[in-house]
Amino acid sequence: MAEEIKLLKNWSSPFGLRIVWALKLKGIHFDPIDEDLSNKSPLLLQYNPVYKKIPVLVHNGKPISESLVILEYVDETWKQNPLMPQDPYEKAMARFWAKFGDDKVSLSIWNVFVKQGKDQEALQEAMENLKFLEENLKGKKFFGGEKIGYLDIALGWLANLVSLLEEIIDIKIIDKQRFPLLFGWIQEYSQAPIIKESWPPHDKMLTKYQIKLENQLKLAAAQTN
Ligand SMILES: N[C@@H](CCC(=O)N[C@@H](CS)C(=O)NCC(=O)O)C(=O)O
Numbered sequence: 611m612a613e614e615i616k617l618l619k620n621w622s623s624p625f626g627l628r629i630v631w632a633l634k635l636k637g638i639h640f641d642p643i644d645e646d647l648s649n650k651s652p653l654l655l656q657y658n659p660v661y662k663k664i665p666v667l668v669h670n671g672k673p674i675s676e677s678l679v680i681l682e683y684v685d686e687t688w689k690q691n692p693l694m695p696q697d698p699y700e701k702a703m704a705r706f707w708a709k710f711g712d713d714k715v716s717l718s719i720w721n722v723f724v725k726q727g728k729d730q731e732a733l734q735e736a737m738e739n740l741k742f743l744e745e746n747l748k749g750k751k752f753f754g755g756e757k758i759g760y761l762d763i764a765l766g767w768l769a770n771l772v773s774l775l776e777e778i779i780d781i782k783i784i785d786k787q788r789f790p791l792l793f794g795w796i797q798e799y800s801q802a803p804i805i806k807e808s809w810p811p812h813d814k815m816l817t818k819y820q821i822k823l824e825n826q827l828k829l830a831a832a833q834t835n
Pocket residue numbers: 623624625647662663664665675676677678
């Protein structure tokens with residue numbers, strides 16, 4: 611029986627891209643279904659009633675939500691091109707740093723962005739978090755070693771999004787002097803053909819994040835009035 615693999619995503623979500631990257635790295639064909647998040651489809655509400663968020667992978671009718679959970683499912687279901695380390699300790703560390711990326715790194719970079727680099731505390735927190743990632747890359751080309759692995763995919767948003775945010779606020783967050791390894795990883799990761807071909811168009815992303823910033827600034831202004 612032919613496998614049925616659907617991916618509910620949208621055009622810009624870095625969480626959705628994690629799954630696109632993983633499936634492509636494994637050479638798995640899938641049916642992408644783009645959601646309009648301002649008008650969620652009955653399919654999304656049916657498949658992810660808990661969070662009502664994308665991405666959702668639907669494999670032979672069975673839905674799986676939460677991008678880091680989906681990544682592990684993909685890795686265990688299609689064994690070619692393994693993404694997770696085999697060693698239990700290494701595996702635990704990959705999960706730990708992926709969670710750190712979602713819980714701490716993304717929030718601290720977002721704070722630098724919305725404060726347009728003018729808040730020293732926000733900057734310092736982001737720098738401290740990025741230093742942990744820099745340490746992690748010592749002696750390695752990718753977080754996963756010689757090849758792109760689970761943690762590279764989990765942190766993949768950094769590789770493309772940070773330069774976009776830097777462009778908007780005209781401030782360098784990941785500079786070559788301070789974070790040479792992370793800087794090198796960004797080049798390697800974002801230029802890898804499978805990663806590059808699935809990243810959304812630059813201009814469209816730029817507009818999206820410019821609007822996000824404007825909205826945040828309006829909100830902050832309204833709160834101080
Ligand atoms: N922790 C989730 C986050 C997913 C997420 O935040 N998805 C956003 C798009 S980037 C979404 O569906 N938002 C719709 C909403 O919050 O209503 C994951 O890793 O999959």
